[in-house]
Amino acid sequence: MVTTKSASKQDTKIALLETGMDIMLEKGYTNTGIQEILTALRVPKGSFYHYFDSKENYAAEIIKHYDQAYSANLIRTLRNPKETPVQRLRSYCQTSKENLEMRQCSKGCLIGNLSQEMSDQSELLRTELSTVITKWRDMFTSCIEEGQSVGEIRKSASAESLAEFFLSGWSGAVMRAKTLKNSEPMQTFIDLMFEQVMKP
């Protein structure tokens, strides 16, 4: 009984994180109402505050939860032994582009969205976002380093700079695609990044 009860508590917490993540991805932090999430899940307010001290703390946990799934996916993509490092980077872009197109260029990336919205509003969230951004950049750096070592990627810039440039360009392209409701900025990024920047 104890096991079942704690499993169900864990389920409630995860359901709160998942639903909050979906709504925050669509509406941003400020536009997300806790009550709306509680109503959707039929969870009483008291339970929510049992798991999370505040909306800010809830959002920080959502960022961690989003990062968990995203990082697992990044590891699969960027370390895929069946592809070369450049092929892996291209797969990442292609899959992300298709995902955004499937959603009619809406939503984008929770980390990018909250970065833009909350970096000046919450030091707690900014710190969490910063940690995730740095962690992802390091994963891209490793993949680019591997590409440099096998001669697939130019060596005239450091792997870390190329990764930073890659992620700046990509997040900007996603943002522009969301606004233009057209994935062309992402395709332009892919074309120029791989043909002009990465090529040795």
Add this chain to the structure above:
Amino acid sequence: MVTTKSASKQDTKIALLETGMDIMLEKGYTNTGIQEILTALRVPKGSFYHYFDSKENYAAEIIKHYDQAYSANLIRTLRNPKETPVQRLRSYCQTSKENLEMRQCSKGCLIGNLSQEMSDQSELLRTELSTVITKWRDMFTSCIEEGQSVGEIRKSASAESLAEFFLSGWSGAVMRAKTLKNSEPMQTFIDLMFEQVMKP
């Protein structure tokens, strides 16, 4: 008397736009309260609704107002006859980077911020933002075209693609600088964009 009265009405509208612009740049759309602006300016609610139908309409006018000043500045920078096209693009980046550093990497660009926050929330604002983004891109395209024609910028990519890539990368770098509270992503963008992408 009529002239004075209408001049003062115009002043009130501009004061509302300027103050709204400052607050929205810092806090975003949703976090900006109309009442806070009215209190700061000692403007009655009725006057506000005389000028603007709604908060959404007010934000659309703020975007236009921001664009007016920004575009005038872009024209001065990107058509400066005392500099070559590449020098002008570098001046744009350098000035923007110094501005962000002066503000401890906060605020960023209103168009970027609202794009990320509001593209999925308001079709009116998305359309306004889209218009501004396209207009700015066209200004960068002209400058890059000029750089290509004088042999300063590579011709293996179209000026329009390079402009799109430039602005995606730059807006992403600004966003990352805001989150990391460090302008390094902007410097990395400048270094790689000019050395690896633009160079013929």
